[in-house]
């Protein structure tokens with residue numbers, strides 16, 4: 228935790244998580260108008276008690292766009308690998324971009340890719356050099372999918388500090404229908420990665436077909452059992468060339484209410500306001516910061532940005548100027564890693 232954040236936490240003490248009854252969770256998820264404003268204000272107050280005005284900035288480098296998984300909502304799904312223009316970054320490319328992140332004064336680097344052994348191997352090679360570039364003062368976060376115990380341990384030993392492995396939905400049925408894998412397998416991987424020594428992130432998609440407010444309340448209860456270090460919520464973004472291209476986008480108000488509830492339930496968690504908020508509703512990312520979010524991620528992928536098709540070619544790519552605007556509008560202050 229950085230010194231200023233530590234000082235804020237020490238001044239105020241750590242507020243106790245607010246665990247709402249199921250009835251109250253459902254009412255909060257449905258909130259609009261004055262009730263919604265009160266919910267977001269309570270979440271922002273909780274965030275300020277722990278983190279003050281700080282919003283942690285990360286730089287993401289998308290190091291490869293090939294994936295062995297076949298998620299129905301993602302244009303980088305296995306069925307599209309041949310049709311997509313595929314790439315894997317070289318270690319020197321990654322280091323060049325890491326240098327840009329360092330120059331921007333950011334000390335949190337997220338390496339992200341589709342799930343393949345090759346992307347994991349590239350990250351493993353790059354890690355010691357990234358750590359050396361920052362003279363050890365860097366938090367490297369990995370989001371490379373399910374890799375198994377041995378790879379997690381090697382990546383941790385090479386200097387990665389945090390791992391993001393989103394379960395996306397805790398519904399067994401929806402998980403199997405959208406990811407073609409068992410939820411139990413994904414969760415087992417999550418705990419294996421945590422046992423390897425990582426601080427752990429997870430995330431869900433809101434607005435998937437078949438989800439309702441009861442399902443979102445289920446998600447919040449499920450998260451209590453995980454106690455993650457980082458939690459994200461992304462409103463569903465329909466993407467071209469996927470089986471879900473014609474599904475309506477996820478409602479951003481629902482996602483914002485979910486974000487606010489995660490803040491109340493997990494006061495110390497890192498909670499990003501993600502680009503999908505902005506994609507589905509202009510101003511959505513700022514609304515996420517106003518509802519208790521405390522992380523924003525700037526894209527440093529460079530030339531390959533257009534090939535990383537997580538939401539298709541029309542995704543909202545977060546740049547430094549956008550983040551500066553959002554922070555200024557919300558009276559927030561950029562901050563570094565809370566772990567180094």
Ligand code: SF4
Nearest residue numbers: 294296298301304341
């Ligand atoms: S969402 Fe992730 S795991 Fe699923 S297909 Fe896309 S890149 Fe692969």
